[in-house]
Amino acid sequence: MTALDNAALRAATGAADGEQDRRAEIYRSAARIFHRKGYHATSINDIAAAVGLTKAGLYYYIKGKQDLLFAIMGFAMDQLDEQVIEPARRVQDPQTRLETIVARHAQLITQDSSALTILVNELEGLLPDDRADIIGRQRDYVDFIADTLAALRDEGKVVGLDPTVGAFSLVGMILWISRWYRTDGRLDGDEVVAAVTRMAISAVLSRGDYTSAGNPQESG
Amino acid sequence: MTALDNAALRAATGAADGEQDRRAEIYRSAARIFHRKGYHATSINDIAAAVGLTKAGLYYYIKGKQDLLFAIMGFAMDQLDEQVIEPARRVQDPQTRLETIVARHAQLITQDSSALTILVNELEGLLPDDRADIIGRQRDYVDFIADTLAALRDEGKVVGLDPTVGAFSLVGMILWISRWYRTDGRLDGDEVVAAVTRMAISAVLSRGDYTSAGNPQESG
DNA sequence: GCCAACCTACCGGGCGGTCGGTAGACTACT
DNA sequence: AGTAGTCTACCGACCGCCCGGTAGGTTGGC
Numbered sequence: 001m002t003a004l005d006n007a008a009l010r011a012a013t014g015a016a017d018g019e020q021d022r023r024a025e026i027y028r029s030a031a032r033i034f035h036r037k038g039y040h041a042t043s044i045n046d047i048a049a050a051v052g053l054t055k056a057g058l059y060y061y062i063k064g065k066q067d068l069l070f071a072i073m074g075f076a077m078d079q080l081d082e083q084v085i086e087p088a089r090r091v092q093d094p095q096t097r098l099e100t101i102v103a104r105h106a107q108l109i110t111q112d113s114s115a116l117t118i119l120v121n122e123l124e125g126l127l128p129d130d131r132a133d134i135i136g137r138q139r140d141y142v143d144f145i146a147d148t149l150a151a152l153r154d155e156g157k158v159v160g161l162d163p164t165v166g167a168f169s170l171v172g173m174i175l176w177i178s179r180w181y182r183t184d185g186r187l188d189g190d191e192v193v194a195a196v197t198r199m200a201i202s203a204v205l206s207r208g209d210y211t212s213a214g215n216p217q218e219s220g
Numbered sequence: 221m222t223a224l225d226n227a228a229l230r231a232a233t234g235a236a237d238g239e240q241d242r243r244a245e246i247y248r249s250a251a252r253i254f255h256r257k258g259y260h261a262t263s264i265n266d267i268a269a270a271v272g273l274t275k276a277g278l279y280y281y282i283k284g285k286q287d288l289l290f291a292i293m294g295f296a297m298d299q300l301d302e303q304v305i306e307p308a309r310r311v312q313d314p315q316t317r318l319e320t321i322v323a324r325h326a327q328l329i330t331q332d333s334s335a336l337t338i339l340v341n342e343l344e345g346l347l348p349d350d351r352a353d354i355i356g357r358q359r360d361y362v363d364f365i366a367d368t369l370a371a372l373r374d375e376g377k378v379v380g381l382d383p384t385v386g387a388f389s390l391v392g393m394i395l396w397i398s399r400w401y402r403t404d405g406r407l408d409g410d411e412v413v414a415a416v417t418r419m420a421i422s423a424v425l426s427r428g429d430y431t432s433a434g435n436p437q438e439s440g
Numbered sequence: 441g442c443c444a445a446c447c448t449a450c451c452g453g454g455c456g457g458t459c460g461g462t463a464g465a466c467t468a469c470t
Numbered sequence: 471a472g473t474a475g476t477c478t479a480c481c482g483a484c485c486g487c488c489c490g491g492t493a494g495g496t497t498g499g500c
Binding site for chain 3: 043044045055056059064065
C-alpha cells in the first residue's frame with residue numbers, strides 16, 4: 001500500500017528528507033479520496049483534513065488540484081508501464097504474453113486500485129494537454145494488447161476476432177475488477193486474478209487450441 | 221435516440237401534452253451532458269443552456285439536480301429491465317439466455333449509452349436512499365447473470381468458473397463498450413454486439429462444448 | 441382574466457487558491 | 471554563550487467566483 005511513494009519522489013525536485021514522507025502521504029490520501037468520492041466531488045479541504053493540514057498548509061506541498069490529479073494518473077500509468085507492459089514485452093510467446101498482461105494488470109488492481117481507477121474514471125478532470133498525454137499512453141497500452149492478439153491470430157490461435165475489439169473487451173473486464181473486488185471478500189486477490197486471467201484467455205482463443213502456456217505469475 | 225422520452229413520461233405526473241416534449245428534451249440533454257462531463261462537473265446552467273432556458277426556467281420542469289440524476293438512472297435501470305432482463309427471463313436454455321443478455325445489453329449501449337453509462341459511473345452523486353435503490357437493482361442484475369452461469373455449470377457447459385466472478389467480468393466487458401465504441405467507427409453497432417457476444421460466451425464456456433445456440437438478436 | 445411558461449435578480453455558501461504572517465529549528469557570527 | 475538572521479512548515483483570514491436554488495415578477499395564448 002506504499003504504492004504512491006514513488007509518485008511523491010518523482011514530484012519533489014530536490015527537497016529535504018522528511019518532506020518526502022509528507023508529500024507521499026498527501027498523494028496517497030488524495031488518490032484514496034478521489035477514488036472514493038470522485039475528483040470533482042472531492043474538495044481541497046477534504047484532502048487537507050485527511051492529512052491533518054489546513055488548506056493553506058496543503059498548498060505548501062502541491063501546486064493545485066489539477067496537478068494533483070495529473071500526478072496521480074501519471075503515477076498510475078508509470079505503474080502500468082513498469083509492472084505490466086515492460087515485463088510482458090520481454091515475453092516472446094504471444095499467449096504467455098497475453099496471460100502476463102492480464103494477470104499483472106489484474107494483480108495491480110487487487111493490490112491497490114485507487115490510482116489505476118482514477119486513471120480511467122477522471123480523465124475529464126484534466127487540462128486538455130494533460131489529458132492528451134494520458135490518453136496517448138492508454139492508447140499505446142490497448143495497441144500493445146491488440147498487437148498481441150494479432151500475433152495470436154497469425155499463429156492461428158485466434159480466429160475471427162477483431163484485435164482492437166478484443167483488446168478493449170479484455171481491458172474492460174480487467175478494469176471492472178476494481179468495482180466488485182473486496183479485500184475481505186469470499187475470494188482472495190490471487191484467486192480473482194487467476195479466474196479473470198482464465199476467462200480472458202478463454203475469451204479470445206478459438207476452440208480446441210487452448211493449452212495453458214505456463215503460469216505468468218511466476219515472473220513477478 | 222428518443223430513449224429518454226419514457227423517463228419524462230414517468231416523471232411527469234399528469235401534465236399537458238406539449239410539456240412532455242420539453243421535459244423529455246431536458247432529460248435527454250441532461251443525460252448527454254452528464255455522460256460527457258460527469259455529474260459533478262455539470263452545472264444546472266449547462267443543462268439549461270443546452271435546452272435554451274435560463275436556470276430558473278429549467279426549475280419549472282425539474283425538482284433539483286439530484287432528482288434529475290436519479291430519474292435518469294431509474295430510467296436506465298428500467299431500460300435494462302425491459303430490454304434485457306425480461307426478454308432473457310423468457311428464454312429457457314441457459315446458453316441462449318446468456319447470449320440474449322449480453323447481446324441485448326451491448327445493443328442498448330451501442331444505441332445510446334448516455335443513461336446506462338451514467339447509471340454505473342455516477343452512483344456517488346445520489347442521496348443514500350436513492351443509491352441503495354439503484355445498487356439493489358444492479359445487484360439483482362448481476363445475480364441474474366450469475367444464476368444463468370450456475371445453470372450452465374449444472375449442464376456441464378461451464379467448469380471451474382465462479383458464477384459471480386464470471387457475471388461481474390461479463391458486465392465489465394459489456395459496460396466498457398461505451399468507452400470505446402464510436403458510431404462513426406470502423407465497425408457498426410451490430411458488428412460490435414456480435415463480437416462482444418461471441419467473446420462473452422467463449423469466455424465462460426469450457427473447451428470443446430461450444431456450439432452456437434442460435435441468434436439471440438432475432439427476438440428483439 | 442387566467443394560467444402555463446418562462447425571465448431577471450438575487451441568496452447563502454462552498455469552492456480553489458492566495459496572502460501575510462509566525463513558531464521553531466537551525467546556522468553564523470561575535 | 472548569546473544573539474541575530476534564515477528557512478521550513480505551516481495557519482487564519484481572506485478573495486473572487488460560481489454553484490444550486492428561489493422569490494417575484496412578466497408575457498402570451500386561451
